[in-house]
């Protein structure tokens with residue numbers, strides 16, 4: 001099946017002083033894919049997402065998202081891309097609806113339009129009951145789901161999710177993973193996510209990229225990575241084994 | 249534009265409904281009420297028996313009652329309003345992780361800082377207008393003075409100058425909230441700079457003037473030296489926004505004030521004459537006297553905001 005490339009980076013590099021956070025990343029993500037960035041803390045996953053969003057300026061190299069250069073067309077890119085940051089925050093004195101309303105406002109939605117959309121999204125992420133609860137009282141899992149609702153307001157073509165399951169209990173993590181998968185299937189949203197949790201990435205991603213110390217050291221479907229490393233014939237390697245292999 | 253308006257609306261709502269606004273407003277309303285009451289009592293005593301005074305209405309704002317006049321009050325406490333409205337504008341959003349969320353929406357980055365600054369300016373305007381109206385109503389009711397056209401114009405200009413003055417402090421505190429990641433640091437830095445610019449400069453001016461042009465008290469005092477000393481003192485103290493503002497506002501609000509200088513060389517006859525035939529300045533003349541002050545005040549406000557703007561636009565936002 002032939003699909004379009006929706007995210008492309010060429011030799012994308014980010015340096016902080018002497019330290020190289022991302023080193024010559026060249027990558028293609030196809031439309032409709034769930035691509036998982038896998039790597040330990042400090043690998044450069046967040047930095048990559050920020051550069052793709054135009055919030056951080058690459059030291060070298062270039063990127064294209066939805067056919068746009070995020071450096072020059074940041075606002076247009078952000079129209080199509082929903083970004084859920086690693087530790088998404090909320091205004092504590094707002095309830096879920098108010099929080100969503102503000103995001104809708106920032107996206108230029110009319111009030112009536114926004115209202116309908118918000119109801120629908122609260123239903124999707126399962127926060128209908130908590131709609132009028134202050135976000136300060138939200139659990140980590142609820143916050144994460146509210147964060148997903150917020151990024152969905154703009155009807156994104158692409159989602160960037162930074163550690164979407166971090167700090168969630170297993171049940172909360174499963175809810176988020178199911179949500180991501182259903183969004184991908186039903187709305188054909190391309191998802192680029194980062195995580196250091198092997199099992200979760202393995203569970204939901206079509207393809208993964210392993211990043212360590214700013215370098216993308218492997219990329220492909222989990223099967224193909226297994227083959228590459230262990231040779232054909234060995235079967236059913238978990239990503240963990242592959243990961244450990246690369247780490248040595 | 250749509251982003252700017254959304255941020256502006258939210259920030260304004262936040263300001264007007266926050267406890268800090270209510271407390272600030274109550275405090276200011278109370279003090280201005282007392283000040284104008286004192287001024288009114290003082291005026292009633294003074295105006296009695298006078299055939300006609302010029303500009304009695306403005307005296308509500310310029311007469312020091314028991315402690316200070318309205319102008320002095322704004323000069324002194326106005327900065328606090330600006331600082332309180334802005335000291336955590338950006339770094340609070342950074343720590344609670346909402347800044348990156350807002351910036352990842354399809355808006356220009358400057359919408360955030362412009363929206364916040366404008367919402368602050370709007371809040372300041374609402375506060376000042378409300379206070380001026382309260383005092384005016386008070387004057388009408390208690391002293392029975394009715395403002396003339398020129399007095400209204402003078403009040404209007406006073407308001408504009410005051411808004412710029414407080415906005416300068418707002419811009420400064422927003423700048424600190426961008427530069428410092430911690431709210432405690434940014435609030436401390438704002439207050440420190442306020443104290444420095446408002447109080448230490450006048451002290452420093454004294455020191456500088458006495459070093460450059462010392463007045464020798466033992467021998468005969470030379471008028472040139474005294475003048476030079478005063479001139480230097482004035483120049484240095486003008487680098488304090490508080491002095492800049494008080495000079496400008498006091499001259500605008502008090503038509504009898506003919507100069508912002510503290511020392512005027514006058515012969516005894518001249519002095520007698522000027523005391524005897526005191527005529528108020530026209531509004532145009534008052535403005536001409538403090539025009540440089542007003543321009544300087546507007547300039548430092550804009551420069552301060554421009555620096556915040558640049559720093560914010562160039563800064564990398566990760567949280």
Ligand SMILES: Nc1ncnc2c1ncn2[C@@H]1O[C@H](COP(=O)(O)OP(=O)(O)O)[C@@H](O)[C@H]1O
Pocket residue numbers: 016019020021022039040041042043044045046047048566
């Ligand atoms: N503002 C900064 N200044 C200096 N180094 C930074 C800055 N931000 C991130 N880094 C460094 O860049 C590297 C990549 O960080 P990051 O992209 O956050 O990793 P990840 O998201 O994979 O955990 C880290 O080593 C981090 O220390």
Ligand SMILES: [Mg+2]
Pocket residue numbers: 042045046047086162
């Ligand atoms: Mg990260």
